[in-house]
Amino acid sequence: MSEINKLLFKPVKYYYIENTEESILAKKVLKIGHRGAMGHEPENTIRSFKKAIALNVDAIELDVYVCKTGELVVIHDDKVDRTTNGVGYTEDKTFAELRQLDAGKGELIPTLEEVLDFVDKRVIVNIELKGRKTAIATYQVIDKYIKKNAWSALDFMVSSFDHHELNKFKQLSPQIPVGALIDGIPLSYSDCAVELNAQSINLSLDFINQDFVNHAHNNGLKVYVYTVNDYDDIAKVAKLNVDGIFCNFPERL
Ligand code: G3P
Ligand code: MG
Numbered sequence: 001m002s003e004i005n006k007l008l009f010k011p012v013k014y015y016y017i018e019n020t021e022e023s024i025l026a027k028k029v030l031k032i033g034h035r036g037a038m039g040h041e042p043e044n045t046i047r048s049f050k051k052a053i054a055l056n057v058d059a060i061e062l063d064v065y066v067c068k069t070g071e072l073v074v075i076h077d078d079k080v081d082r083t084t085n086g087v088g089y090t091e092d093k094t095f096a097e098l099r100q101l102d103a104g105k106g107e108l109i110p111t112l113e114e115v116l117d118f119v120d121k122r123v124i125v126n127i128e129l130k131g132r133k134t135a136i137a138t139y140q141v142i143d144k145y146i147k148k149n150a151w152s153a154l155d156f157m158v159s160s161f162d163h164h165e166l167n168k169f170k171q172l173s174p175q176i177p178v179g180a181l182i183d184g185i186p187l188s189y190s191d192c193a194v195e196l197n198a199q200s201i202n203l204s205l206d207f208i209n210q211d212f213v214n215h216a217h218n219n220g221l222k223v224y225v226y227t228v229n230d231y232d233d234i235a236k237v238a239k240l241n242v243d244g245i246f247c248n249f250p251e252r253l
Pocket of ligand 1: 034063128202226
C-alpha cells in the first residue's frame with residue numbers, strides 16, 4: 001500500500017491529491033483487489049492475492065467461513081461446489097477435507113493466517129465475514145497478528161453484509177476499521193454504518209449515486225464500491241468521488 005493511502009485510510013475529511021500516475025483515479029482512492037485478482041487467477045487463493053499485489057493494489061479483499069474443525073478458511077460461497085472440485089457445505093467440512101480440494105490451478109483453499117503470512121503487511125487485508133461465528137474467529141486471528149507479528153489495526157478492514165456479526169466484531173475489536181456492506185440503499189441511507197461505528201459503507205455499483213455518496217461523506221464515512229470492472233464504470237464512480245473501488249482486474253484502476 002502506498003504511504004499516502006496508509007495515511008489517508010483514517011476516517012478524515014477530504015484531500016485532493018493530484019494524480020501523477022496513469023490511473024484515472026486520484027491517489028486517495030483505495031484500489032482493492034476483489035478476492036485477490038479474480039479476473040486473472042482462481043479467486044481467494046494465494047495465487048490470486050499474489051497477482052493482486054503484483055498489480056499494485058492498496059488492499060486485497062477476501063471472504064471467510066469457519067469450517068467444521070474451527071479453522072477460518074478463505075472461500076466465498078457457503079458451498080465448495082462453484083470454486084473447487086468438491087461438493088457440499090464449507091461449514092460441514094473438516095479442514096483436512098477442505099485441503100483435499102483443488103481451488104483452481106492446483107491451489108488449496110487457504111486459511112486466513114496463511115494469507116496474512118503471505119501478505120506480510122504489504123497491503124491492507126479486507127476480511128469479509130461470510131459465515132456464522134466468523135466475528136470471534138476473525139478477532140482472534142487479528143489479535144494474534146497485532147500482538148505477535150506487529151501488524152497494526154490499519155492493516156486490516158473487516159466488512160460484512162451481516163451487520164449483527166459485524167457489530168459483534170466491532171465490540172470485540174473497536175480499533176479495527178469496519179465496513180458495512182449493503183446491496184441497495186436503505187431509506188436511512190448510510191445511517192446503519194454510523195450506528196455500527198463503521199469507517200466505511202461499501203455499496204454495490206448497481207445502486208451507487210451522488211446523493212448516497214454525499215450522505216455518507218456528511219456522516220464522516222468513506223464509500224467503497226463493488227465490484228467495478230468496466231473502464232466506463234470505473235470512470236463513472238471516480239466522478240462520484242468514492243473512496244475505494246473493488247475490482248477483479250486491479251490493473252484497470
Ligand atoms: O466486499 C465487496 C464484495 O466482495 C461483496 O460481495 O459477494 O463479492 O463477497 P461478494
Ligand atoms: Mg467479498
